[in-house]
Amino acid sequence: xANVTLTKVGKxxxxxxxxxxxxxxxVDLAINDGEFCVLVGPSGCGKSTTxxxxxxxxxxxxxxxxxxxxxxxxxxxxxxxIAFVFQNYALYPHLTVGENVxxxxxxxxxxxxxxxxxxxxxxxxxxxxxxxxRARVAEVSKTLGLDALLHRYPRELSxxxxxxxxxxxxxxxxxxxFLFDEPLSxxxxxxxxxxxTELRMLHRRLAATIVYxxxxxxxxxxxxxxxxxxxxxxxxxxxxxQECYERPANRFVAGFIGTPPxxxxxxxxxxxxxxxNGVSIALGAxxxxxxxxxCALGFRPDRVRLVAPNEPASVxxxxxxxxxxxxxxxxxxxxxxxxxxxxxxxxxxxxxxEGETAGITFDAAHAHLFEPGECGARL
Ligand code: ATP
Numbered sequence: 001x002a003n004v005t006l007t008k009v010g011k012x013x014x015x016x017x018x019x020x021x022x023x024x025x026x027v028d029l030a031i032n033d034g035e036f037c038v039l040v041g042p043s044g045c046g047k048s049t050t051x052x053x054x055x056x057x058x059x060x061x062x063x064x065x066x067x068x069x070x071x072x073x074x075x076x077x078x079x080x081x082i083a084f085v086f087q088n089y090a091l092y093p094h095l096t097v098g099e100n101v102x103x104x105x106x107x108x109x110x111x112x113x114x115x116x117x118x119x120x121x122x123x124x125x126x127x128x129x130x131x132x133x134r135a136r137v138a139e140v141s142k143t144l145g146l147d148a149l150l151h152r153y154p155r156e157l158s159x160x161x162x163x164x165x166x167x168x169x170x171x172x173x174x175x176x177x178f179l180f181d182e183p184l185s186x187x188x189x190x191x192x193x194x195x196x197t198e199l200r201m202l203h204r205r206l207a208a209t210i211v212y213x214x215x216x217x218x219x220x221x222x223x224x225x226x227x228x229x230x231x232x233x234x235x236x237x238x239x240x241x242q243e244c245y246e247r248p249a250n251r252f253v254a255g256f257i258g259t260p261p262x263x264x265x266x267x268x269x270x271x272x273x274x275x276x277n278g279v280s281i282a283l284g285a286x287x288x289x290x291x292x293x294x295c296a297l298g299f300r301p302d303r304v305r306l307v308a309p310n311e312p313a314s315v316x317x318x319x320x321x322x323x324x325x326x327x328x329x330x331x332x333x334x335x336x337x338x339x340x341x342x343x344x345x346x347x348x349x350x351x352x353x354e355g356e357t358a359g360i361t362f363d364a365a366h367a368h369l370f371e372p373g374e375c376g377a378r379l
Pocket of ligand 1: 013014023041042043044045046047048049050215
């Protein structure tokens with residue numbers, strides 16, 4: 001396995017009218033040997049382009065890419081010793097599962113007849129190399145639970161099984177680095193969750209260096225040792241999933257990580273209280289170091305409490321919608337601070353009705369303050 005280092009890596013494309021467009025901007029990233037690194041961000045943020053530059057499928061316009069300390073900007077994709085798993089599996093439809101897994105290992109004979117001979121041990125293929133390939137296919141198939149499917153064709157498999165074959169083909173080669181581009185997005189919700197658990201377990205067993213791209217923040221958080229949140233071609237935060245959740249580096253990360261998203265209100269800090277639209281709430285000692293200024297206040301839905309409508313230190317609101325999710329309820333409230341979401345225990349919301357009034361208050365110790373603007377820094 002290997003470490004991967006990006007230093008000021010950028011990608012420029014020709015935009016409309018000949019202007020240059022920077023899809024990836026000065027990305028600095030050091031991925032350690034054996035680390036599961038997830039690039040996450042909304043559509044168009046530059047995560048796939050970054051991955052494709054690591055793979056060698058896209059030229060690097062600026063900066064340096066190193067694998068194990070060696071600069072590889074000019075090394076071709078096939079010589080980087082990297083395995084790539086795509087969203088659409090990219091399996092060979094005319095090859096069986098076993099043949100697909102063996103494909104990357106078959107260095108000299110890439111015709112189907114040669115693969116069949118290798119896997120069956122027939123004729124001229126009865127060599128030491130063929131035996132090693134058969135052993136590797138068997139080992140990988142066992143790891144991924146594909147043993148019983150080796151003779152099937154991709155069309156005879158479910159989406160989840162196909163994805164496992166694609167992963168099998170990648171791990172069979174034992175590459176230095178694995179790259180995954182949205183590998184679960186063709187699976188239904190339940191299978192996605194099962195497969196991501198399998199991937200996490202597989203990573204532990206292989207101790208592999210993985211760079212994984214997804215737009216799904218929940219998938220990203222569950223998989224990542226290192227979470228890299230991107231927006232507009234730039235890294236917004238590079239930290240553990242927990243750190244990104246508990247101490248988002250800026251307003252963009254605060255709004256992107258966490259479901260439902262953090263409530264973020266534009267207003268002013270004035271004498272230790274946050275004021276928006278004429279309604280103020282005292283913030284407490286944690287924020288006393290910050291002097292009066294224009295800023296945004298953030299608090300997570302699970303830090304909100306509902307109190308009586310006219311209780312002091314609360315924002316009066318009306319209940320716009322109740323989403324009952326079994327053990328918990330998401331309550332959407334309309335207030336002078338705009339729409340606020342509260343995530344509450346189901347038991348605490350049994351008596352609530354849409355259209356009723358309530359007071360919103362929140363745990364000030366867990367409130368966040370940001371500079372104004374889309375990517376306003378944490379204060
Ligand atoms: P998605 O989740 O939708 O795949 P992404 O975050 O992976 O998005 P990229 O595919 O990396 O985003 O694209 C980043 C930006 O670069 C986008 O604005 C995209 O339109 C642009 N882009 C990507 N490939 C090209 C290209 N070949 N030519 C011009 N612009 C491109």
